[in-house]
Amino acid sequence: MATTKKGNGAASKRQNELKPLTDEQRRMVETNMPLAKMMSRKYAYFCKSKRIDEEDLMQEACLGLCIAAQNFDISKGAQVKTYAYNHCLRMVLMAIDSAPDIAEDDVETLQDEPIYDEDEADYEENRSQKAKAAMSVLNVSERKVVELVFGFRGPEKSVKEVAKIMNLQVARIRELLNKALNKMEMVNFSS
Numbered sequence: 001m002a003t004t005k006k007g008n009g010a011a012s013k014r015q016n017e018l019k020p021l022t023d024e025q026r027r028m029v030e031t032n033m034p035l036a037k038m039m040s041r042k043y044a045y046f047c048k049s050k051r052i053d054e055e056d057l058m059q060e061a062c063l064g065l066c067i068a069a070q071n072f073d074i075s076k077g078a079q080v081k082t083y084a085y086n087h088c089l090r091m092v093l094m095a096i097d098s099a100p101d102i103a104e105d106d107v108e109t110l111q112d113e114p115i116y117d118e119d120e121a122d123y124e125e126n127r128s129q130k131a132k133a134a135m136s137v138l139n140v141s142e143r144k145v146v147e148l149v150f151g152f153r154g155p156e157k158s159v160k161e162v163a164k165i166m167n168l169q170v171a172r173i174r175e176l177l178n179k180a181l182n183k184m185e186m187v188n189f190s191s
């Protein structure tokens with residue numbers, strides 16, 4: 001898959017704006033690193049037609065952890081993990097939303113290469129069945145958001161485009177997308 005050049009993206013620009021972390025903040029980031037890894041894997045699966053990969057998403061999630069560590073205030077009653085999760089999610093979704101699509105010629109090049117042998121074809125069929133089962137647990141709004149964002153029925157749309165189509169706020173679309181992905185993940189873990 002074609003990817004962006006490392007170090008030139010929005011994450012590196014925002015990273016330069018961060019203050020150095022204290023030891024306590026650094027521990028908070030290290031403690032929540034599995035969260036960033038899980039999130040980057042989860043969303044990389046759905047970004048196959050974007051010029052962003054799991055490593056880029058991991059960088060964005062880690063940046064979200066650093067921002068969360070710097071801004072976390074225990075006196076406000078939030079749990080560290082919840083606060084960190086929301087910052088990671090925001091950074092990952094912003095990165096996906098702003099990532100360019102793979103150019104047509106790149107897609108054609110990828111399609112010309114032999115991708116699977118027979119065992120992999122079986123694996124893909126199984127994965128397709130799991131995806132259908134996972135989609136079946138979504139409500140109408142969640143299903144529509146997933147289908148539009150990931151291009152299941154036509155070209156992929158940005159979160160902003162989906163918000164316009166569905167006449168909803170961008171934040172609501174992100175909320176629906178997150179709920180849908182969590183539901184789908186639970187179905188895939190249980191099967």
